[in-house]
Every structure is written in structure tokens, then in C-alpha cells.
Amino acid sequence: MAAGASGCSGLLPFLRLLGQLKRVPRTGWVYRNVAKPESVSDHMYRMAMMALVTEDKTLNKDRCIRLALVHDMAECIVGDIAPADNISKEEKHRREEAAMQQLTQLLSEDLRKEIYELWEEYENQRTAEAKFVKQLDQCEMILQAFEYEELENTPGRLQDFYDSTAGKFVHPEILQLVSLINTERNKKIAAASHPHS
Secondary structure, three states: OOHHHHHHHHHHHHHHHHHHHHOOEOHHHHHOOOOOOOEHHHHHHHHHHHHHOOOOOOOOHHHHHHHHHHOOOOHHHHOOOOHHHOOOHHHHHHHHHHHHHHHHOOOOHHHHHHHHHHHHHHHHOOOHHHHHHHHHHHHHHHHHHHHHHHHOOOOOOOHHHHHOOOOOOOOHHHHHHHHHHHHHHHHHHHHHHOOOO
């Protein structure tokens, strides 16, 4: 089948599979009984916006946005595999790799190559952009944890998500954002433990 024909006839199935990301809840929140947990696409959208607003001129911003949009794409097929699922990193990678091949097969050769290579770049974590986006992934998660604690009025309840990111942040912009999140969060925790002070 010609690449053009494949790209055109596969576009609707590709977009419909991607649409599943709107309906795949983030597993970590489900396991912690968060009411109305965000979807994978909710998470990736804010990550892409975080990449868009970076001030770091040494990074290829466009590439960072693309990496953020592609990094969890496989989850429309395999679901959001969390550490608590006890699936090895190798098996998780194998499943996601097969899903990315299945997804990108629906596209023209150029697009297939572009999207698959972006996913591989994120997975391999060898470029400055991939490392930055990985930190955005973790930072977005703790920002979301903070928001859930606020929404549910349960300051400090999702501490394990913060603990899982200890030592993972090195980019100055992200360190600054994490510091702001922690300051706000610690105020809420302190206010809850001393309601009359």
C-alpha cells in the first residue's frame, strides 16, 4: 500500500485510538481513590503547555512540546501502567513499544518515523530535551497531587507522590516551580495541623 494511501485511510483509526487517552484515567490517582481522576491526555496537555512556556533558550522548545505530546501515547492501547502494577520496566517498555508500532503503522511513512522516533527519544533519555520533559512529567504529577489535596481538603494525603520524585529534579526552572509548589503545599499542611493558630 502506498504511504499516502496508508496515511489517509489510517488517520481516522489513529485519531480514534488517540481519543482513548481522554478516557484512560491516570492509574496513580485511581489507586489512591481520587475523585474524578485526570485522564492521560489531561496530563500530557499541561505538560505540553509547561514545555511551551519554558524560558530555557538552550532547549529546542518545539521538540520539548512534541516529546510531551507523544511520551504517553502508547497508553491508549496498553493503559497507564503504574509502579504499583508490579510490571517490570522491560515488560512495560516492550508493551509500549508494540503499541507505538501499532499506532504509527496507521500513518504515512514520514509521520510514522517522526512520531516513533520522538517516543524513542523520550524513552532513551539521552537528549537534553528528553531529560527536561521527563522532569516536566514528574513536576506535573506533583502539581496535580497538590491540586487534588486542595480540592479534597486533605493536605498532605498524597505525600507518596512527592516522595517518589525526591532527587529527580535538576533543571533550574523546574526546581524553582517545585519549590513554589512545596511552599504553597507546606502552608496548607501547617494550617491544617494548627487550625486555630
